[in-house]
Amino acid sequence: MELRAYIIRRLLLLIPVLFGVTLLIFGVLQLFSPVERAALYVTSPKQFANIAEIIEKYGLNQPVWVQYGHWMNQIFHGNLGWSKVVSQPVTSAIINFLPATLELAIFATPLIIFGGIFLGSKAAAHKDKAVDHATRVGAIVGWSLPTFWLGLMLLMVFYGFFSGLFPPERLSTEMNVLVHSAAFTQYTSLHFLDAILNGNGQVLLDSLRHLVLPVITLTVVQIAFIMRLMRSSMLEALGKGYILTARAKGLDENTVVNKHARRNALIPVLTISGYIFAGLVNGVVITETIFNYKGLGWWAWQSAVYLDAPSILAFALFNGVLFVFTNLVVDLLYARIDPRVRLGGKVT
Amino acid sequence: MTGMRFLLYQLRKNPLSIIGIAIILTFIIIAIFAPIIAPPPEGHTDPYMIPRDGYSPIPKPPNAEHLFGTTEGQYDIFYGVIWGTRSAFRVGLIVIGVVLATGIVLGSIAGYFGGIADEIIMRVTDIFMAFPALILAMAITVALGPSLNSVIIALITVSWPSYARLIRGDILAVREENYVEAARGVGSSHLRIITRHILPNAIYPTLVMASLDIGAVVLSAAALSFLGLGAPEGYVDWGQMISFSRNWIVGPPGNPLAYWYTVTIPGLFILLFVLGWNLMGDAFRDILDPRLSRK
Numbered sequence: 352m353e354l355r356a357y358i359i360r361r362l363l364l365l366i367p368v369l370f371g372v373t374l375l376i377f378g379v380l381q382l383f384s385p386v387e388r389a390a391l392y393v394t395s396p397k398q399f400a401n402i403a404e405i406i407e408k409y410g411l412n413q414p415v416w417v418q419y420g421h422w423m424n425q426i427f428h429g430n431l432g433w434s435k436v437v438s439q440p441v442t443s444a445i446i447n448f449l450p451a452t453l454e455l456a457i458f459a460t461p462l463i464i465f466g467g468i469f470l471g472s473k474a475a476a477h478k479d480k481a482v483d484h485a486t487r488v489g490a491i492v493g494w495s496l497p498t499f500w501l502g503l504m505l506l507m508v509f510y511g512f513f514s515g516l517f518p519p520e521r522l523s524t525e526m527n528v529l530v531h532s533a534a535f536t537q538y539t540s541l542h543f544l545d546a547i548l549n550g551n552g553q554v555l556l557d558s559l560r561h562l563v564l565p566v567i568t569l570t571v572v573q574i575a576f577i578m579r580l581m582r583s584s585m586l587e588a589l590g591k592g593y594i595l596t597a598r599a600k601g602l603d604e605n606t607v608v609n610k611h612a613r614r615n616a617l618i619p620v621l622t623i624s625g626y627i628f629a630g631l632v633n634g635v636v637i638t639e640t641i642f643n644y645k646g647l648g649w650w651a652w653q654s655a656v657y658l659d660a661p662s663i664l665a666f667a668l669f670n671g672v673l674f675v676f677t678n679l680v681v682d683l684l685y686a687r688i689d690p691r692v693r694l695g696g697k698v699t
Numbered sequence: 700m701t702g703m704r705f706l707l708y709q710l711r712k713n714p715l716s717i718i719g720i721a722i723i724l725t726f727i728i729i730a731i732f733a734p735i736i737a738p739p740p741e742g743h744t745d746p747y748m749i750p751r752d753g754y755s756p757i758p759k760p761p762n763a764e765h766l767f768g769t770t771e772g773q774y775d776i777f778y779g780v781i782w783g784t785r786s787a788f789r790v791g792l793i794v795i796g797v798v799l800a801t802g803i804v805l806g807s808i809a810g811y812f813g814g815i816a817d818e819i820i821m822r823v824t825d826i827f828m829a830f831p832a833l834i835l836a837m838a839i840t841v842a843l844g845p846s847l848n849s850v851i852i853a854l855i856t857v858s859w860p861s862y863a864r865l866i867r868g869d870i871l872a873v874r875e876e877n878y879v880e881a882a883r884g885v886g887s888s889h890l891r892i893i894t895r896h897i898l899p900n901a902i903y904p905t906l907v908m909a910s911l912d913i914g915a916v917v918l919s920a921a922a923l924s925f926l927g928l929g930a931p932e933g934y935v936d937w938g939q940m941i942s943f944s945r946n947w948i949v950g951p952p953g954n955p956l957a958y959w960y961t962v963t964i965p966g967l968f969i970l971l972f973v974l975g976w977n978l979m980g981d982a983f984r985d986i987l988d989p990r991l992s993r994k
Contacts, residue, residue: 367822372829376838383842491977494977496970497925497970503944506949511948511950511956629831636926655926670834674831678829
């Protein structure tokens with residue numbers, strides 16, 4: 352019952368935040384000229400001929416609140432404008448580019464979360480030993496690494512030095528032709544999954560080879576964060592009275608660390624999983640740019656470079672809304688796991 | 700005074716922090732003495748533009764004339780990385796300075812006065828924090844027109860909310876302390892209470908965050924420059940120098956690492972700069988958070 356009230360309260364709080372998110376994006380939009388903004392209401396290239404008409408029709412010379420109304424109206428109708436860099440409506444661009452990015456996330460996220468938790472608790476359990484020092488240095492260096500530089504260095508070694516071992520882009524040319532031919536059914540547009548469903552080992556191998564470097568690039572920088580957090584929260588848990596009790600009962604060290612300490616130490620890590628999402632999105636733009644991996648991030652980069660207002664704003668809006676919902680899910684999970692949150696009533 | 704001695708003692712105990720401070724000091728020296736370390740060639744008007752030695756796109760390896768070689772477009776790498784230190788400090792210090800000031804003012808208002816002001820400021824921070832930072836910064840930079848100043852404005856816009864929130868939280872923690880009550884009792888003005896009694900007791904976590912963040916800000920700025928949204932072409936900027944190297948990651952057949960210097964050298968400068976701030980900030984956090992250091 353209490354959980355339900357909490358969920359309802361959180362959902363209601365969502366409305367003003369989402370309203371604010373659209374206001375902020377609309378505010379950024381005002382920095383563009385009316386002609387650039389007109390591209391938001393275009394749905395096909397032909398319409399660019401009568402740009403003056405569009406400016407008139409959507410009141411781009413009228414007061415801002417009128418414009419905001421028009422803009423929101425368009426968004427609710429699923430029209431986010433025309434993306435000139437890929438010559439298609441923004442909405443379909445998002446749908447087309449999403450699977451590639453999802454493919455990256457499917458591999459990187461578990462690596463980041465489970466890898467970070469594993470290394471962090473290892474470091475805490477062996478505090479001030481070699482493992483601890485190694486992960487500490489690794490984390491600080493990883494956290495200081497420019498993602499784009501790491502990616503390029505990896506390319507230099509694994510694409511240049513080991514001639515073509517792990518290439519950039521999403522598929523090699525011939526596999527790309529095969530994937531888009533009639534012989535290959537694209538069930539999900541996730542290449543590795545489609546390859547499995549089609550029973551095509553060649554495509555599977557090729558898509559995995561192309562995923563290795565981007566996934567490593569995404570993981571290395573993010574994992575440092577979780578590792579450090581897990582370490583300190585694990586250290587805190589290991590100092591608690593119930594650990595002493597568990598040890599006094601004569602439980603073996605593995606049970607104490609893995610069952611008693613780690614489970615409690617996981618709670619703070621869960622609360623920051625929202626940040627991991629943000630980190631992934633930030634990282635995806637840079638990673639996809641470096642590896643010429645055509646997903647959402649690559650599209651955002653292209654739009655930014657060619658000053659494509661509708662695309663870049665739609666991308667920001669899309670991620671803003673997604674981030675708000677991610678945080679909601681995290682908060683709800685948190686309330687489910689830790690009853691103190693619901694009773695305390697305050698989550699920040 | 701004893702606090703200072705304690706600080707120095709703690710620093711000595713932590714060799715990593717010494718390395719961090721040494722790195723930052725080195726960069727400060729490089730930034731100050733850039734005109735001596737890498738003097739602009741005769742007749743070169745703007746020292747913040749990298750001098751070019753011809754217009755050939757093919758990078759040239761390190762030689763006597765160009766210590767670190769030249770990158771795409773014959774920009775001198777040595778000159779670029781040395782003077783780029785100044786750009787890095789400029790971006791990092793301006794952004795953190797403005798963000799700290801904004802955060803302190805808004806955070807103090809929200810935390811000290813509470814009520815409607817608090818509610819409004821906090822809801823606004825909610826909205827800004829509802830975006831992945833780099834994405835919002837990207838959109839703002841594009842809207843303002845790509846330039847180094849746009850990058851600075853964009854990074855300020857996305858960074859201030861977390862500072863305002865942090866300061867607000869820390870002020871809430873000390874607002875009801877006895878000494879604040881006492882100051883109020885003797886009739887101190889709000890401004891005096893905030894600046895003399897509350898802030899000195901509430902600001903340390905924020906300063907630690909700021910020192911950790913200088914590195915992060917420089918990293919984001921470099922990323923935006925790398926994406927082509929930052930400084931104009933040829934400006935002394937590390938991120939841009941790495942974007943110059945993008946076409947030269949893999950050398951000609953038989954010599955795949957031929958152009959290693961174009962990407963490796965500017966990248967190492969960014970890495971070391973950010974690493975220096977992170978090592979230093981990490982040490983400060985351990986020192987200022989006695990809860991952690993006791994373990």
